[in-house]
Amino acid sequence: MQDRVTRTMVDFAQMKTFAEDPLVLTSGDGIRVTDVEGRTFIDGLSGTFCAALGHGNARVADAGAAQLHRLAMAAPTMATNDRALELIDVVLGLLPADRYSVVKLFSGGSEATENAMKIARQYHKQTGHATKYKILSHYRAYHGGTGNAVAAGGWPGWRAPYEPVAGGFVHLHTPDPYRTPFEAAPEASPEAVGRSYLRLVEETIEMEGPSTIAALITEPVLMSAGVVVPPASYLPGLRELCDRHGILLIFDEIITAFGRLGSMFAAEQFATWPDILCLGKGMSGGYAPLSAVVMTPEVAGAFWGDPHDLVQFHSGHTYGANPVACAIGVAAIAEITERRLDENAARQGDRLVVGLRRAQDRHPAIGDVRGRGLLVGVELVRDRATRERFPADVEVGIRVRAEARRRGLLLRASHWMFVMAPPLTISDAETDEVLGILDESLDAALAGLEEGARVAADPGYVG
Numbered sequence: 001m002q003d004r005v006t007r008t009m010v011d012f013a014q015m016k017t018f019a020e021d022p023l024v025l026t027s028g029d030g031i032r033v034t035d036v037e038g039r040t041f042i043d044g045l046s047g048t049f050c051a052a053l054g055h056g057n058a059r060v061a062d063a064g065a066a067q068l069h070r071l072a073m074a075a076p077t078m079a080t081n082d083r084a085l086e087l088i089d090v091v092l093g094l095l096p097a098d099r100y101s102v103v104k105l106f107s108g109g110s111e112a113t114e115n116a117m118k119i120a121r122q123y124h125k126q127t128g129h130a131t132k133y134k135i136l137s138h139y140r141a142y143h144g145g146t147g148n149a150v151a152a153g154g155w156p157g158w159r160a161p162y163e164p165v166a167g168g169f170v171h172l173h174t175p176d177p178y179r180t181p182f183e184a185a186p187e188a189s190p191e192a193v194g195r196s197y198l199r200l201v202e203e204t205i206e207m208e209g210p211s212t213i214a215a216l217i218t219e220p221v222l223m224s225a226g227v228v229v230p231p232a233s234y235l236p237g238l239r240e241l242c243d244r245h246g247i248l249l250i251f252d253e254i255i256t257a258f259g260r261l262g263s264m265f266a267a268e269q270f271a272t273w274p275d276i277l278c279l280g281k282g283m284s285g286g287y288a289p290l291s292a293v294v295m296t297p298e299v300a301g302a303f304w305g306d307p308h309d310l311v312q313f314h315s316g317h318t319y320g321a322n323p324v325a326c327a328i329g330v331a332a333i334a335e336i337t338e339r340r341l342d343e344n345a346a347r348q349g350d351r352l353v354v355g356l357r358r359a360q361d362r363h364p365a366i367g368d369v370r371g372r373g374l375l376v377g378v379e380l381v382r383d384r385a386t387r388e389r390f391p392a393d394v395e396v397g398i399r400v401r402a403e404a405r406r407r408g409l410l411l412r413a414s415h416w417m418f419v420m421a422p423p424l425t426i427s428d429a430e431t432d433e434v435l436g437i438l439d440e441s442l443d444a445a446l447a448g449l450e451e452g453a454r455v456a457a458d459p460g461y462v463g
């Protein structure tokens with residue numbers, strides 16, 4: 001198996017390390033997946049934030065199979081299909097009445113964010129503001145792996161290998177309430193912190209020139225930034241700044257929509273609705289490649305004209321609005337809404353957070369537990385009072401992930417934190433099982449760290 005996996009490349013992973021203990025999955029059932037060796041793991045990340053319904057959902061599988069027999073492809077350049085129209089009705093029906101009017105379907109999150117940014121630029125060109133082209137986004141954000149999406153991304157490590165990236169992208173400070181650049185931060189109220197971040201955004205807009213800025217793209221809760229939940233005033237403040245300066249607000253809800261945060265859309269929780277909404281992942285429960293860009297009538301209206309106006313959207317993707325993916329999307333969303341999985345996500349997310357905060361008594365390295373619904377991040381620190389991090393090369397988060405995997409739980413991790421996002425179907429008992437594994441994994445990872453830390457602190461140690 002080791003030899004065979006070196007013939008592929010797993011996303012973001014160093015293949016030399018991956019090949020030493022590869023994970024080759026073969027089947028799934030509920031919240032669990034099984035690999036070729038017969039090892040079973042709790043899918044603590046829902047694939048990558050998509051398997052909202054868990055694995056082996058018969059209703060969704062049957063919907064896909066039936067559509068494969070009916071019509072598997074409808075050319076997106078000259079036709080749409082009945083399943084796509086049905087899915088669009090469902091999506092618009094979940095959103096506030098009359099706020100959005102047009103949905104363009106794609107086959108992945110990056111296609112959605114990439115095209116949302118293109119739509120924003122084209123919108124301004126077609127509404128008399130041709131100088132508006134810049135895109136604002138946050139440092140530490142991730143919006144996908146394609147050209148504009150990488151340029152909007154904010155982690156240097158994910159951009160540098162592909163530079164020079166597209167021009168016209170400007171980065172904002174991450175609205176992180178746990179680690180702010182402001183002096184009085186630990187004591188400042190969240191509202192004051194939110195206002196300070198907003199002042200920085202306002203200054204950036206003024207210095208860049210509002211007449212050059214097309215859009216601001218953000219996740220409402222910024223997963224790759226470290227499951228950052230911005231202060232309550234931040235997103236409404238962005239909405240106000242965008243309105244004042246004629247900037248389109250784009251929400252990347254690829255991860256956060258369809259129940260993940262305990263509501264159908266994160267926008268609901270922050271009472272802030274964007275001009276353009278990007279959806280993906282949970283939209284199909286991970287059963288098919290599917291994503292969407294949802295537009296207000298104002299945005300969509302700029303693309304409606306006569307043939308000689310040439311105002312149509314001049315782009316597309318072969319698998320956009322694929323009928324099989326759309327049939328699966330309709331079934332997956334029905335499962336989420338009929339079974340009220342958003343409510344279960346809120347309940348189980350609370351259970352997870354309460355359990356992890358209790359575990360802080362036993363594990364001083366748990367600095368912060370944060371998130372919404374079933375998107376929960378744990379930031380690990382060497383000193384909880386000062387929030388000092390472990391040195392990056394200690395890779396504390398990666399160690400926790402490795403220990404959790406040994407105990408049958410898959411997580412996401414970086415050197416300073418780990419993230420959980422199990423299927424929205426998870427039960428009380430399963431959430432408690434996750435907490436138990438995390439408790440043991442933290443013990444094991446941090447015990448190993450004690451030794452590592454002593455070695456690092458010993459200047460006489462060689463090799």
Ligand SMILES: Cc1ncc(COP(=O)(O)O)c(C=O)c1O
Nearest residue numbers: 108109110142143144252254255
């Ligand atoms: C917030 C966010 N936006 C966009 C994407 C890109 O989605 P995809 O990997 O489906 O292209 C991701 C992927 O993880 C994401 O987390």
